[in-house]
Each structure stands twice: as C-alpha cells, then as structure tokens.
Amino acid sequence: MSNIAFLGLGAMGARMAARLIKSGHQVTVWNRTSAAAEALVAIGARQAATPKEAAVGADFVMAMVRDDDASRQIWLDPHTGALAGMSAGAMAIESSTLTPQWVQALGQQVTARGLAFLEAPVSGSRPQAEAGQLIYLVGGEQQVLEQAKPILMATGSAIHHVGTPGHGALTKLATNALLGIQVTALAEIIGVLQRNGADVPTVLGAIAGTSVWAPVANYLASSMVNEQFAPQFPIGLLEKDFGYAIQAAGAVEQVPTMAAARKIFQQAIAQGLGEQNMTGVVTLFKADSHA
Template identity: 60%
Template sequence: MATIAVLGLGAMGSRMAANLIKAGHSITVWNRSPSAAQGLVEQGARPAETPKDAALGSDIVLAMVRDNGASRQVWLDPDTGALAGMHEGALAIESSTLTPDWVRELGSRLAQRSVAFLEAPVVGSTPQAEGGQLMYLVGGDPNSFTRAESVLKAMGSSISHVGPVGSGALAKLATNALLGIQLTALAELIGMLTHAGADVAHILEAVAKTPAWSPAAGRVTSLMLAGNVEPQFPIELIEKDFGYALGTAGPEAFAPTLAGARHVFRVAIERGLGKDNMTGVVKLFT
C-alpha cells in the first residue's frame, strides 16, 4: 500500500480520498479550508497544514483543484507548495481539469526536481467519485502509468492512457465540450417543445430511440425535465472548461460551436445560475 497525499477536498477530492482510505492506503489530506478534512480525519486520514506538509514523506501526491491558478499555487508555491516537500522519485498526479500548456509546464517543473508526473483528469461527477466509478484519461510516460494504475483503480472503473503529458488535458476538454454542446442543444430543444405546447417527455422518449441520441443525452435530459439543479457539475465550472477549450483551439472562428455553447453558460452565470448544476441552463429557455 502507498503513502498518498490528497490536495483539494472539494466534492470530488474528498470522495476520491475516502476511496483511497477504504483501499487501505495511508492518506494525508490538505484543503484550503481545514474544516473540509474533518470527515476524512475521522476515517483515518492525517491532516496537514500546507500542501508541502502533506507531501513530506508521501510516495504519491494527488491534486484535485478548481483551475490552473489553484493548481499552480498548490504545487509550486515556494513556501507552501507540494513540490517543496516531495522527495526525489516521488510521483505527482494532477487530476484537475486544466489547460494542456499548464500541464506541460507543471510536468517540466516537476522533472527538474526528479519527480515523476502523470496528469489524470477524470470523467464523472460526485456519484461516480463516491462509488469509485470515475473514468481516468491519463497522460504521461508508460512507467509512471504502470506505477499509478492500482491507485487509480481504487477511485475509478476505467483507466485509459491517452498519450504523453498534455494528452489527458486535451481528452478531458474534448469530453466536457462534447457534453456541454449536447446539453445546451437539448435545453434549447426542451424550450422549443415547451413553447410549442408539446408533450416534451413523450417526444424526447421517441427521439431517444433514434441513432441521434446518446447515453449522456438521456442523463441530462432526465435531470432537466425533473428540474434537478443540485450541483454535480456546476455551470460556472463547465463554463471555465469551455474557456480552456477555446484557448486551446485558437480564434473563435476556428471553433464557433464551442463559442456558442460557452455563451449559453456565460449568460446563465450572468443570471445568477452559476452555482446550479449544468442542467440549470434549461431555465434560460423554458
């Protein structure tokens, strides 16, 4: 069993850490708000005051934070960052949704200190994190992937090695963009059917039998029709991911569909819906 530090105990990171504890690993946890660690401490985790303190003596350090800026601070802050506490030969795993450019920079900085690196962003939200059913899109060298695979399997049901560092971020941004585009289109169609006076659920049940439908479409449509906006993947986070995808794609003229979907989420944020689950965008159209 490994000695693992988990940095970031939000909705996803806390559940990932809990599954590592259940798998028998020795876990140290850190979060910007220390109170978030209490439940995990009761399960056997050791709390740390800084990412650096959490990393001291850890064979593996795993981060799950909000964005590029948070990732940079958690890993590279000269006084409190995890890298300052990691020993030569340790393994860093970054599971946040980030840009390929930042992930490559982070990998380079870690390599300068002889620390191995994998990016391992996840597909799935809180139910999958809680059930150990996340899907991992891993970028990095094959040896590091082999080293981390058993640890990732404690948190996920599908572990895919997609290429060198940067490939995982690209795969995750592509996944989230495809999900978000489907969601905004379905929200508009629900609005169209509602304003036409149709039996929305009945018509979409028929559409779901056609080749145009996807498993994701079924899940998000059920939530939208039920009015369920309990946050699993909040609007403000998927909008952030669209921004990262567009920054990677280049000028908006090269990705007009991405830009259009992002605009829907930005309007939702402007209307005070940013904390709602992404399915809350249906409120813009019904």
C-alpha cells in the same frame, strides 16, 4: 499500501480521498479551507497545514483543484508548495481539469526535480467519484502509469492512456466541450417543445429511440424535465472548461459551436445560476423565459 497526499477536497477531491482511505492507503489531506477535511479525518486521514507538509514522506501526491491558478499555487509555491516537500522516488499526479499548456509546464517542473509526473484528469462527477467509477484520461510515460495504476484504480473503473502530458488535458476538455454542447442543444430543444405545446417527455422518449440519442442524454433530459438541478457538474465549472478548450483552439473562430455554447453558460452565470447543475441552463429556454 501506499502513503498518499491528497490536495484539494472539493466535491470531487473529498470523494476520491475517501475512496483511497477505504482502500487501505495511508492518506494525508490538505484543503485551502481546513473544515473540509473533518469528515476525512474522522475515517482515518491525517490533516496537513500546507501542501508541502502533506507531501513530506508521500509516495504519491495527488491534486484535484479548480483551475490553473490553484494548481500552480499548491504545487509551486516556494514556501508551501507540494514539490518543495516531495522526496526522491515520489510521483506527482495532477487530476484537475487544466489547460494543456500549464500541464506541460508543470510536468517539466516536476521532472526537472527528478520526480515522476502523471496527468490524470477524470471523466465522471460526484456519484462516480463516490462509487469509484471514474474514468481516467492519462497523459504521461507508460512506465509511470504502470506504477500509478493501483492508486488510480482505487477511485476509477477505467484508464485510457491518451499520450504525453497535455494530451490528457486536451482529452478532458474535448469531453467536457462535447458534453456542454449536448446540454445546450437539449435545453434549446426542450424550450422549443414547450413553446409548441408538445408533451415533452413523450417527444424526448421518441427521440431516445433513434440513433441520434447519446447515452448521457437520458440523465440530461431527466434532470431538465424534472428540474433537478442539485450540483453534480456546476454551470460555473463547465463554463471554465469551455474557456480552456477555446484557449487550446487558439482562436474563437476555430470553434464557433463551443463559443456559442459557452455564451449560454455565461448567460446562466449572469442570472445567478452558476452553482446549479449544468442542466440548469434549461431555465433560460423555458416557455415563460424571455432569454
């Protein structure tokens, strides 16, 4: 089994680290707020004070943090960054949802130090992370991916190799943009149905029997109709991903549908809904809403 450093213990990272521990790997964890590591320490993890300390002696260093800035800090800080603690032969695996530009820059920094690099963002939310059913969207060299497969499969059920570093980020941003657009479209449709006095579950059930209904729509519709907004993929994070996707497009004019959907998420954040599940945007379109 491998010695793994895991950096970032948010809702996804903590669940991924737990899966690695339960798979028999030796796991050292780090998080900006140390209390997040307590549950993992209780099941066998070692806690480090800095990313650099966590990376010392690790075969693999994995990261799951919020954005480019957090990723840059944990990897490249000259005093506490993980790269400063990594040894020859180790591999850096970045699983956060980031911009392609930063992933490419990070990969160059890693390989310039003679270390292996793989970007491995995931599709799936908290239940999939807990069950080890994440889908990896990988960018990097095939031989590097082969070395990392046993680690990735401890937390995932499928691996898609989509290209070189940066292409994984593009694939993840495209996936999340498509998801976010479906969320806003379904929220608007539910609002229309309510305003016209329709039996919403009955109408949605009929639509679900047609070819236009996407598999994820079952979950989205159920969450919206039943007002179950406990966070699995929070509104604030999906809005961030829309921003990264639009940045990758180069201009808002190139992605008008993404830009319009992002405005809905921004409106929800402005109304204090940023920590709710993404499906909480339906609140903006309820029959009694003036949005």
